[in-house]
Amino acid sequence: MSYDKDAIAQIITGQWDQVVTRCNSYQIRILHAIKSCRTAALGGELYQCDKCHSTHVCYNSCGNRHCPRCQNTERLRWIEERQAQYLPTKYYHVVFTIPHELNQLCLTHQRIMYAALFKSAWNTLHGFGWNHKYLGAQIGVTIFLHTLGSDMGCHPHIHCIVPGGGVTLNNKWRQAKGNGKYLFPVEQLAKVFRQKYVEAIQKAGVELSLKISKAIYKQPWNVYAKPAFGSKEILIKYLARYTYKTAITHHRISAFDKNKVSFYYTDYRHRNQIKVMTLKSWEFIRRYTMHILPKGFIRIRHYGILHSSWKTKLFPHAKTEKKNFRTIWEHKGMTLDQCPSCKKGKLIFLEIINPTRGPPSSKSYDNQNSN
16 A cells, blocks of 8 residues: 655645644644655755766755654664663563543643653652562663554553663662563552652642542552563564654555545554544644644653663663764665666765755756655
């Protein structure tokens, strides 16, 4: 099946009158960047093949972290760093979810509610790690924030990747108990997480804490612990799928026009069936903006022995230099300067195309990915 790589940009463009009147300035800037990504609006570079002499334009990327087309390089760079910092032990996957009754608070107080998710998840796992009944050592956790469900609705939850062991006070490695079947008891994790999350909200302000009813506090909170990853390859494959994840990518959009958008989603209530959901175009944009994070908010964080302060101790031979996008993609087998027309020639740089100017009208061009 073929996909329209510009689908989301076209949907945003088709609803732009609604965007500028119904979104805040921060959301407008982000949506403008996404719809302008890899177009003449951002400028680019003009190249010519040294064999067939055809000309090609590589338009600039917007680079916004919410853009579904701009995260591949950063994702691959991040995964390479994780490979170099892999501990030879089993890794566990723990998911913390808050009740859906708190969704509206998350939308109106994103920074506070999401920061509390990180803090309470880490404090919960940190406490269980130092508990000698389970481990008795300093653990490490990589935490990802996801704010959406498969239908693009509000569904804030935290994914935690936890190595199955830790460093004791004597600087020795201690393996987790459970023989790889489990890390910590899920029911106990849920109770402690609930308590710590409510405490974090209470510290944030009286107004927020009053809106969290006793009924929400008393009901069970969901903590899901998946089995340990079987190998380094499986772990990296998982990270490749979930790191730098945006609200939706063009692969999931099955059809769209000015009035409606249809996309694939997973119905978890009916045996994980893949279904198609159709929304009005503005509703699609509205759901998309719900997952725009506050400015500067970090959605992937490392704690404990996976924090940067521990890297030189645990991974003294890990390379620290940051690879550029050319090195990363060439390592993946791509030839970035190959002519897309004749497949034989090499693209030679001619000139920089300034933003909004676009390519010369007298020349043929091919809109290529420049990042």
